[in-house]
Amino acid sequence: MPNERLPGIHMTMGQTIRRLREEAKLSQSELAKLLGKTQQAVDSWEHDRAKPGADTIAALSGIFKVTTDHIHGVEKLEGLYLRLAKGAQEMGLDAEDVEYILSFYRKHSQ
Numbered sequence: 001m002p003n004e005r006l007p008g009i010h011m012t013m014g015q016t017i018r019r020l021r022e023e024a025k026l027s028q029s030e031l032a033k034l035l036g037k038t039q040q041a042v043d044s045w046e047h048d049r050a051k052p053g054a055d056t057i058a059a060l061s062g063i064f065k066v067t068t069d070h071i072h073g074v075e076k077l078e079g080l081y082l083r084l085a086k087g088a089q090e091m092g093l094d095a096e097d098v099e100y101i102l103s104f105y106r107k108h109s110q
Contacts, residue, residue: 020064
């Protein structure tokens with residue numbers, strides 16, 4: 001189940017693509033144009049009705065400046081920790097709360 005308050009945890013590929021696109025302030029049509037695809041294709045990826053091919057995933061990683069693993073939903077713990085730390089500040093969590101969340105994630109993601 002996706003966690004809207006802690007993006008990046010248990011997200012599908014489609015959810016990851018959508019989050020990255022929105023963070024880049026791109027519309028589906030704008031992203032599609034950058035990739036030489038249709039807006040309908042981007043919509044299908046974001047709703048997990050289809051998956052982009054390897055070439056498209058490589059292009060997405062270049063556009064969003066992330067690894068292909070990130071697009072696939074595999075996020076290194078260090079990256080996750082940095083994102084959690086930033087989110088924790090915004091949500092008023094302290095370091096102990098973040099460590100609890102990370103230990104929970106480590107335990108349940110294996």
